[in-house]
Amino acid sequence: MSKGKINVSVENIFPLIKKFLYSDHEIFLRELISNATDATLKLKHLTSIGEAKVEYGTPEIHVKIDKEAKKLHIIDQGLGMSADEVKKYINEVAFSGAEEFLEKHKDTAKDSGIIGHFGLGFYSAFMVAHTVEIITKSYTDEPAAHWTCDGSPNFTLEAADKQERGTEIILHIAEDSEEFLEESKISELLLKYNKFMPIPIVFGTKTETLPKPEGAKEEDPAPTKEVPNIINNPEPAWTKQPADLETADYQQFYRELYPMQFEEPLFHIHLNVDYPFNLTGILYFPKLSNDLSLQKDRIQLYQNQVFVTDNVEGIVPEFLTMLKGVIDSPDIPLNVSRSYLQADGAVKKISSYITRKVADKLKSLFNENREDFEAKWNDIKVVIEYGMLSEDKFMEKADAFALYPTVDNKYFTWNELQEALKENQTDKDGKLVILYASDKEAQHSYINAAKDKGYEVLLLDSPIVSHLLQKLETSNENITFARVDADHLDNLIKKDEDSISKLSDEEKETLKTSIEETLGTQTYTVKVEALDSNASPFIITEPEFMRRMKEMQQTGGGMFGMGNMPEMYNLVVNGNHELVAEILNTKTAKKKERLIKQSVDLAKLSKGLLKGEALTEFIERSYKFVK
Numbered sequence: 001m002s003k004g005k006i007n008v009s010v011e012n013i014f015p016l017i018k019k020f021l022y023s024d025h026e027i028f029l030r031e032l033i034s035n036a037t038d039a040t041l042k043l044k045h046l047t048s049i050g051e052a053k054v055e056y057g058t059p060e061i062h063v064k065i066d067k068e069a070k071k072l073h074i075i076d077q078g079l080g081m082s083a084d085e086v087k088k089y090i091n092e093v094a095f096s097g098a099e100e101f102l103e104k105h106k107d108t109a110k111d112s113g114i115i116g117h118f119g120l121g122f123y124s125a126f127m128v129a130h131t132v133e134i135i136t137k138s139y140t141d142e143p144a145a146h147w148t149c150d151g152s153p154n155f156t157l158e159a160a161d162k163q164e165r166g167t168e169i170i171l172h173i174a175e176d177s178e179e180f181l182e183e184s185k186i187s188e189l190l191l192k193y194n195k196f197m198p199i200p201i202v203f204g205t206k207t208e209t210l211p212k213p214e215g216a217k218e219e220d221p222a223p224t225k226e227v228p229n230i231i232n233n234p235e236p237a238w239t240k241q242p243a244d245l246e247t248a249d250y251q252q253f254y255r256e257l258y259p260m261q262f263e264e265p266l267f268h269i270h271l272n273v274d275y276p277f278n279l280t281g282i283l284y285f286p287k288l289s290n291d292l293s294l295q296k297d298r299i300q301l302y303q304n305q306v307f308v309t310d311n312v313e314g315i316v317p318e319f320l321t322m323l324k325g326v327i328d329s330p331d332i333p334l335n336v337s338r339s340y341l342q343a344d345g346a347v348k349k350i351s352s353y354i355t356r357k358v359a360d361k362l363k364s365l366f367n368e369n370r371e372d373f374e375a376k377w378n379d380i381k382v383v384i385e386y387g388m389l390s391e392d393k394f395m396e397k398a399d400a401f402a403l404y405p406t407v408d409n410k411y412f413t414w415n416e417l418q419e420a421l422k423e424n425q426t427d428k429d430g431k432l433v434i435l436y437a438s439d440k441e442a443q444h445s446y447i448n449a450a451k452d453k454g455y456e457v458l459l460l461d462s463p464i465v466s467h468l469l470q471k472l473e474t475s476n477e478n479i480t481f482a483r484v485d486a487d488h489l490d491n492l493i494k495k496d497e498d499s500i501s502k503l504s505d506e507e508k509e510t511l512k513t514s515i516e517e518t519l520g521t522q523t524y525t526v527k528v529e530a531l532d533s534n535a536s537p538f539i540i541t542e543p544e545f546m547r548r549m550k551e552m553q554q555t556g557g558g559m560f561g562m563g564n565m566p567e568m569y570n571l572v573v574n575g576n577h578e579l580v581a582e583i584l585n586t587k588t589a590k591k592k593e594r595l596i597k598q599s600v601d602l603a604k605l606s607k608g609l610l611k612g613e614a615l616t617e618f619i620e621r622s623y624k625f626v627k
């Protein structure tokens with residue numbers, strides 16, 4: 001047996017880092033700006049604790065393109081490096097100076113906002129550059145150093161005459177990466193990744209309009225001047241204390257985040273924890289449309305003010321990905337795969353913290369101003385209902401603010417609803433029957449019929465509502481939901497004393513048979529009932545269960561593993577209605593058939609089921625009647 005040590009040589013690793021370290025080449029700029037920011041924040045920290053005896057001043061980071069020479073410069077006024085430090089921090093791949101700094105100053109620098117972590121960021125420069133130079137001057141008395149590397153593991157290090165403190169990184173852009181010499185590209189990247197970084201970043205100039213001099217004529221153009229163009233907002237709202245911000249500041253920040261978004265957010269939630277994990281951020285409830293797929297990926301994830309991604313899947317509970325805003329946490333391990341992320345303990349805590357904060361905020365909004373909350377309900381209900389459906393913790397809390405509106409814009413909480421219905425809306429088994437409509441227009445006649453009987457009808461029209469009802473029924477045994485056009489007439493509210501049948505059993509049977517014969521192959525279950533004589537003569541209903549299953553199949557991606565559900569309708573015939581009596585007593589078979597056909601078609605029409613050829617036929621037949 002022999003033992004040994006695997007020899008990993010830099011020659012092998014270097015090209016690997018270059019090629020595969022980051023799938024996205026464009027992040028090199030984010031990494032270099034992060035390093036420049038770190039260098040500046042380190043200096044800030046060292047001056048603040050008296051370890052660096054220099055003036056901190058108002059340092060900036062400058063990004064410059066030299067198109068001619070195909071070079072990109074990133075220049076900072078941070079703490080710089082001596083030649084020895086370059087050897088230590090740059091030449092040693094995977095040694096992080098940022099981590100070393102945090103370790104060394106762990107008592108004081110915890111909240112300094114230092115970004116670096118793995119000691120790999122700098123090398124991402126080689127993804128776009130064939131040669132990289134570092135010219136750097138330490139804040140100490142050490143002379144400046146000049147490091148050059150052409151992408152092989154060989155480098156040169158010599159003295160330089162740079163006088164001002166700080167570091168200049170020069171990228172000699174490779175031929176296949178020349179897009180990074182375009183002003184528009186660099187500005188796009190800076191705005192994407194660095195828009196809220198803590199040190200001002202200057203890129204190019206912008207034209208500023210000056211006030212007109214005294215005595216200038218109306219038509220004279222205002223004078224202008226070129227000023228340095230600062231790309232970023234170093235103090236974004238989420239880094240401030242909620243107490244220092246007004247509603248207008250939150251709205252202003254929303255526009256900064258989403259310049260193309262013209263609608264105001266409905267409200268915001270400021271997140272701010274530092275134990276047991278660090279997290280800050282602001283979430284906004286936008287106005288939502290019913291198309292859920294359009295809503296996602298609007299929350300931006302930052303680490304120490306550096307943009308990381310707008311895919312927060314796994315970090316934010318699914319139902320909240322419909323919100324907008326930012327989350328900033330140095331504690332989210334982003335170097336791991338998304339599926340692993342979901343199992344990560346810290347991430348789980350973050351996710352449940354966010355859920356709780358959102359629930360608390362909703363509760364206080366509801367308690368503070370119920371009227372306003374009701375007015376916003378239609379725009380926020382999808383998120384809330386989705387949350388109730390997917391997160392049990394949220395479901396528990398939602399009783400305090402989830403609303404159940406009626407078709408007449410009355411809003412009940414869950415408790416109020418049960419209270420309101422318990423008198424008048426229980427079935428023969430004592431179960432509470434909650435009637436609802438999903439479409440005020442399409443179900444108009446059914447809604448009216450239910451209201452005539454004095455029942456409350458809810459308007460539950462979001463796309464996932466059938467799933468939610470299912471869940472509510474499961475956790476509340478004594479409650480049933482029934483859509484107004486469901487077959488509730490049979491199994492639900494049937495305690496009308498006056499609904500004594502005017503027809504004998506024999507007459508009912510005759511009637512049923514002639515209707516079934518006329519309907520022929522159409523699959524309706526015909527039921528003759530003793531309804532109020534004012535109610536419709538013919539009503540089509542659909543078993544609640546079947547319809548809901550079908551809906552859930554459509555919105556739940558076949559989660560129930562069923563094939564296509566068959567259509568199943570009841571034709572309820574009101575035996576107490578005059579017209580029905582007339583049909584029963586009609587002697588000529590032809591006329592009887594015509595009356596039945598016409599009536600059934602009217603019932604279908606009222607449920608939106610009359611289409612195509614049947615509709616054409618119905619219209620022709622109706623004209624004949626009119627004549």
Ligand code: ADP
Binds near residue numbers: 036038115123167
């Ligand atoms: P990390 O940022 O994770 O520590 P990097 O590979 O990005 O790793 O950088 C390695 C080290 O090089 C940094 O930790 C820092 O010590 C040093 N460094 C890089 N860029 C600069 C800079 N602009 N000014 C001063 N030091 C720098």
Ligand code: MG
Binds near residue numbers: 034116119120
């Ligand atoms: Mg770094």
